[in-house]
Amino acid sequence: MPDPRERGFYARSVHDVACDLVGCVVRHGDAAGRIVEVESYHQEEPACHAFNGLTPRTEVLFGPPGLAYVYRSYGVHALLNAVSEDEGVGAAALIRALEPVDGIDAMRARRGLERVEDLCNGPGKLTQALGIWLDLNGTSLLGDGPIEILPRSDEPEIVTGTRIGINKAVELPWRFCDARSACVSRPWPPGHARRRR
DNA sequence: CATGGGATTGACT
């Protein structure tokens, strides 16, 4: 598998990128977490911000692969994506949940919560826990910017499901989760350990 | 220029 510190990792089908990001580690400053949930978005499909073409908001989405696309959601939260596919194609992998690895006390302080499972089990939660804000939109994820994504140290068992919180193209199975992680956001997809009989 | 709608979360019934 390609290395997420190289641009080629992101210059592939956004679905492959999303799937391969599960198990990788995101670091920002002293805080880091293992990715346990990712969704893919592509310009050909109406749930993607790039569906309506190049606008001021989506400029980074169409930029070179390996950039962070950070945008404001519901006027309140920052959501972190990895820009994927070739430059000029609007596609990105939305990082939706992490298992805290490093800097857990700093995460607790930023989140105002104690339970480790609740620090990063949602896309707006993990940016708050890591201290990632909108000013990091457009920065590199390849190790030469403030946010870094490091390779897997193990091979996760991945379950797929439909994406969360959208009302267009809801049927596409473009959500990828670590089947065994306790930090996946709800609702859990079919086949997730917490949901098994 | 006015309006409507989110790739969410946390609090509450």
Next chain:
DNA sequence: GTCAATCCCATGC
């Protein structure tokens, strides 16, 4: 299960 917070931006007149 419901709901408000909150603000940028895409859309339409």
